[in-house]
Amino acid sequence: MSFDDALGVLRAVAEPLGWSVEPEDEDPRTARLKFGVRGVRLAVASNRATIAPDGWTLLQQTRAQFGVEAVVGVGLDHVVFTAPFDVSHPFDVSHPFDVSHPFDVSHPFDVSHPFDVSHPAGGNSGPISTYAVPGSGGRQPIAYVGPxxxxxxxxxxxxxxPVVAVLDTGCGAHPWLDPVVERGVALDGVPIGYTDPVDDPELHGDLVGQLDGMIDPLSGHGTFIAGLVHQACPDADILSWRVVPSAGPLVESDWIAALAQIAELARRFRAGEPDGRPIDVLTLSMGYYHETPEDLLFDPTLYAILEELSRNGTVVVCSAGNDATSRPSFPAAFAPWTDGEGPIAVDGTCLPVVSVGALNPNGETDALFSNAGPWVRAFAPGAAVMSTFPAFQGGLQPVARSVAFGRNRESIDPDDFRSGFGVWSGTSFAAPLFAGCVAAALQDRFADGDDRDSAVTRGWQVVESLTGMTP
Structure with a gap:
């Protein structure tokens, strides 16, 4: 179905409602690409008195009058969420440790809201909320003394x-990452994702409520992810782009535009065209749930881009989500389901999406917050994992401070990340750790040729060895 066809049926339904539907200019980032999203503007028609225009009502009415097939690929511009575990709001905890003794978290209900982000990573389960408490997997600084x-x-x-691409909040400066992470790769001179340093979550820890002194919920998220990829595969090169704001959520159309540009880079490389870039693994730590079963009709737009990447030899790795639910979260649920009931059938000519849930530090049990179900095909450590962090210093203060024998003494400052390392929890981190493992397994399989067919064969060999999925 063409854009003009979809516009026609939308206008036919909008006109009796007293609304007009006008196309917006095509996004210059994707105007010449195979994939992209084009918006329409809904307004009250001239000289009409009517109810306020509503995109969801228009979409429902169009499906009812013309059938769902008439608007395949048409949907609302959703918000997409990424959700580590964090207690970052100054009023969510009465004390950085929220208990009477600073080294003990003994009550599972000490955190009034366990996630404090807008991701449907919610749930008020007391046991799950402990993952957000410093000392139990919540974001906190540590001193790393290893090499x-x-x-x-x-x-x-x-x-x-091997090359691993990360589309997240970007990547901040860090001695581990500066030699291996390439930032700001563009397509035909057009930036991919957001590039303004003023609102960069990896440069500025406190962008939302700047006077509260608190590090934003997602600041440092991309740097943390890049560090996990680097730990799992030190020899990998990492490409980093920014599409996630410091507090989330992200705009779906911006996300899809960035993915379309990234897919074109990978396609050009496999086709031997100029300005392509090899992308062996793409890790995505974000997702959404369908509002209604009909929302599956919009997914062809997103899945077509992921399929393009997969057919060009990119293993797409997605976090499963942190809601302790079996409700499918997309794009992770594009993975082949173990019961065969998923929306995407296995195709040997196309690499599968790999969905990743989180393990506890023991490496044996699933983290209580991790989504699960037949659509989750791999698990990796994602609770209380250690990785790189920008050198942020937030507004929280040590609980106690004194001076003795000419030396300053104080308890741990809970948001002083000048060590460059921290602990955090979430399937957001299981996915990049698994992506790094994929890259490490690919490293020994690069042959002299590196065309599309050999890349897909190589990718399937690695996916099968790590997940048991077969073409």
Missing amino acids: APRRCADDRVDGRR
Whole structure:
């Protein structure tokens, strides 16, 4: 169905309601690409008195009058969520540890709201809320005293390095990451994602409520993810783009535009065209739930882009979500379901989406917050994992401070990340850790040729070895 066809049926339904439907200019980021999203503006028609225009009502009426097939690929511009576990609002906890003794969290209901982000990562389960408490997996600084991941010199790498792409909040400066992360890669001179440093969550920790001194819920998220990829595969090169704001959620149309541009980079590389970039793995730590079963009709727009990436040899890895539910979260639920009931059938010519849930630190049990079900096909550590963090220092203060023998003494400052490392929890982090494992497994499989067919074959070999999924 063409854009003009969809516009026609929408206008036919809108006219009796007293509304007009006008197309917006095509997004310049995707105007010349195979995939993209084009918006329409809904307004009150001239010289009409009517109810306020409503996009959801128009879409429902169009489906009812013309049938759902008439508007396949048409949907609302949703918000998409990413959700680590964090207690970042100054009024959510009465004390950084919220207990009478600073080294003990003994009551599961000490956190009034467990997530404090707008992701449907909600739930008021007391046991799940403990993952958001510092000391139990919530975001907190740590001192890492081990060596940096060991990366081979370029002349010791056979073929080329595996490339992992991260689309998230960007990536901040860090000694581990500066030599391996490439930021700001564009397509034909057009930026991918957001590039304004003024609202960069990895440069500025406090962008929302700037006078409250609190580090925003998602600030540092992308840097943390990049560090996990680097730990799992030190020899991988990492491409980082920003499409997630510091407090979330992200705008679906911006997300899809960035994915379309990234898919074009991968396609050009496999086709041997100029300005392509190899992308062996793409990790996505965000998702959404369908409002109604009919919302599946919009997914072809998103899945077509992911399929393009997959057919060009990119393994797309998606976090399963943190709601402790079996309700399918997309794009993770595009993975092949173990019961065969999923929306996407296995295709040996196309790599599968890999959905990843979170394990506890013991590496054996699933984290209580992790989504689960036949659509979750892999698990990786995602609770209380350690990784890189921008050198933020928030407004919280140590509980106690004194001076003795000429030396300053104080308890831990709960949001002083100048060490460059922290602990955090969420399937947001299980996915990139698994993506790094995919890259490490791919590293030894690069042959002299690197065309589309060999990339898909190689990717399936790795996916099968790590998940048991078969083409």
